Amino acid sequence: MDGNPITPAGMAAMRARYEQLIHGDRPVIVEVVRWAAGNGDRSENGDYIYGRQKLREIDRELGHLAKRMTAARVVDPARQTERGKVLFGCSVEIADDDGNRRTFTLVGDDEQDAAANLIGWSAPIARALRGARLGDMRIVRLPGGDKNLEIVTIIWPAEHPG
Incomplete structure (x- = not known):
């Protein structure tokens, strides 16, 4: 994008x-x-x-x-047609190697807020997860080391009428 x-x-x-x-x-x-x-x-x-x-x-x-x-x-996430992938505007639940789960929403860099689980589109975790499908494993390179993440759930907002 x-x-x-x-x-x-x-x-x-x-x-x-x-x-x-x-x-x-x-x-x-x-x-x-x-x-x-x-x-x-x-x-x-x-x-x-x-x-x-x-x-x-x-x-x-x-x-x-x-x-x-x-x-x-x-970009209105509710109008996204390719809902089987992690793309801009979706909420995604991930699990790491230790079984810890976390859910966040991929948003624009200007609206990111980690406390509200809004992750900026350019953040390392967002870049690593882009295009992933349910069950896919992705590696995220973080300052503390690499993390393996599995896509557990992909959630899209309801489509707007019209």
């Missing part, structure tokens, strides 16, 4: 964050900076200095989000 895939939910979350920054957070900070600038000496004005710093942070994040949204290619 070429480009920077992202799920519809991931793109919606990225857009929501962008909108919150541009229409919510940034105008508030601009107003604080404007107010603080009117208070005289800016060199020792904590509100002004902090506000300018916060504006730079917001502008950096806005730029980053704009680039990522432009580069992103929305």
Whole structure:
């Protein structure tokens, strides 16, 4: 899969964050900076200095989000027709050599969250499992050493009507 895939939910979350920054957070900070600038000496004005710093942070994040949204290619996992393989957007249950099982979902790199079991498409484990079928064994090369993983279950979201 070429480009920077992202799920519809991931793109919606990225857009929501962008909108919150541009229409919510940034105008508030601009107003604080404007107010603080009117208070005289800016060199020792904590509100002004902090506000300018916060504006730079917001502008950096806005730029980053704009680039990522432009580069992103929305892929709806519910419309995947080849459901017998581990592909972008599926949830997969794996078992290692010790019998430990783990389930996670393969998502875009911009929406990965290990605590929520969302693994980025470019992560080593995702790269190793791409295209695998039920029962296949794959080797994942990790900093702690190689791991043998078996595909136990592949789960796809329900297809959207229309």
